[in-house]
Amino acid sequence: MNEMGMVQVYTGDGKGKTTAALGLAMRAVGKGYRVYMIQFMKGNIDYGELVSAEKLDGFTIKQMGRASFVDRKDPDPIDIRMAKEALGLGREIMEKGEHDILILDEVNCAVDWGLIEANDVVELIKAKPEHLELVLTGRYAPQEFIDLADLVTEMKEVKHPFRKGQEARDGIEL
Amino acid sequence: MNEMGMVQVYTGDGKGKTTAALGLAMRAVGKGYRVYMIQFMKGNIDYGELVSAEKLDGFTIKQMGRASFVDRKDPDPIDIRMAKEALGLGREIMEKGEHDILILDEVNCAVDWGLIEANDVVELIKAKPEHLELVLTGRYAPQEFIDLADLVTEMKEVKHPFRKGQEARDGIEL
Numbered sequence: 001m002n003e004m005g006m007v008q009v010y011t012g013d014g015k016g017k018t019t020a021a022l023g024l025a026m027r028a029v030g031k032g033y034r035v036y037m038i039q040f041m042k043g044n045i046d047y048g049e050l051v052s053a054e055k056l057d058g059f060t061i062k063q064m065g066r067a068s069f070v071d072r073k074d075p076d077p078i079d080i081r082m083a084k085e086a087l088g089l090g091r092e093i094m095e096k097g098e099h100d101i102l103i104l105d106e107v108n109c110a111v112d113w114g115l116i117e118a119n120d121v122v123e124l125i126k127a128k129p130e131h132l133e134l135v136l137t138g139r140y141a142p143q144e145f146i147d148l149a150d151l152v153t154e155m156k157e158v159k160h161p162f163r164k165g166q167e168a169r170d171g172i173e174l
Numbered sequence: 175m176n177e178m179g180m181v182q183v184y185t186g187d188g189k190g191k192t193t194a195a196l197g198l199a200m201r202a203v204g205k206g207y208r209v210y211m212i213q214f215m216k217g218n219i220d221y222g223e224l225v226s227a228e229k230l231d232g233f234t235i236k237q238m239g240r241a242s243f244v245d246r247k248d249p250d251p252i253d254i255r256m257a258k259e260a261l262g263l264g265r266e267i268m269e270k271g272e273h274d275i276l277i278l279d280e281v282n283c284a285v286d287w288g289l290i291e292a293n294d295v296v297e298l299i300k301a302k303p304e305h306l307e308l309v310l311t312g313r314y315a316p317q318e319f320i321d322l323a324d325l326v327t328e329m330k331e332v333k334h335p336f337r338k339g340q341e342a343r344d345g346i347e348l
Contacts, residue, residue: 015325015327016194016327019200020197022200024190031222048201048203049201149333151335155194155327156328
């Protein structure tokens with residue numbers, strides 16, 4: 001998409017990490033670029049972005065998780081396997097070279113939760129082809145990712161109604 | 175879209191404010207909601223999101239600015255007029271009640287740059303119908319907006335290659 005693709009990281013405890021990646025993708029496919037988003041630890045087929053991505057040429061979203069939440073204290077072997085497969089798919093997409101932007105959505109979380117190793121992601125980052133834009137999202141981005149990234153944004157929660165007990169709302173937060 | 179729509183603010187010096195709003199919109203229209211985004215101070219018809227929004231039913235983006243940059247120190251009367259019209263359109267969309275989400279993109283900037291008055295936006299926020307989700311983006315969100323908002327996220331720049339002199343790249347930053 002450009003001579004030199006960057007490594008972007010969206011992290012922090014605030015909202016807008018995945019949506020910023022979605023918006024970036026939406027903007028890029030509108031310009032004719034091809035985007036592949038892999039969603040770690042997500043498997044809810046009812047996500048609104050899947051329906052919209054279907055309508056946007058060049059935008060593929062692949063969910064590589066289960067509908068149920070991952071148990072952070074004791075992740076199921078299935079969740080670990082799926083996260084590993086997600087990373088393997090990322091590597092594959094990168095090697096095929098058919099996309100301009102590769103988004104690993106929630107990959108930071110997957111590392112933090114122990115589903116995959118930070119080192120394996122570091123290897124992927126280091127193997128990034130020059131032209132490719134690589135976007136990593138999720139809370140708790142490991143320092144190694146930040147060190148390797150060109151552009152790092154922290155989404156910081158300033159005010160949040162969930163603290164007041166409001167539930168996540170279908171189609172906005174979910 | 176839900177019983178009670180929130181007021182969301184995306185602010186800060188980091189990337190991802192407009193794209194987070196775009197991603198939120200993309201997700202919501204995928205669920206069947208109707209979204210209207212008004213872009214203050216933007217008039218570049220080549221923005222990728224316009225092309226993509228065309229393909230997504232229920233998502234309207236209206237640019238209410240000029241292609242040229244606004245001179246912050248001495249804004250042109252045309253820019254002031256267009257920003258006022260943008261806010262008026264926001265009010266109109268709100269009153270018509272045909273949309274579930276109204277996004278005022280870069281409205282915070284428009285206030286900070288003196289194109290429109292914070293008080294006029296405060297009035298709009300206070301007049302928000304219960305069901306409507308209202309999203310305000312842009313650097314330098316005035317404290318009054320933050321006080322009135324339910325959900326505030328600060329996009330914080332942790333690392334940015336522009337500091338090293340790289341230009342904004344077509345289709346990603348633009």
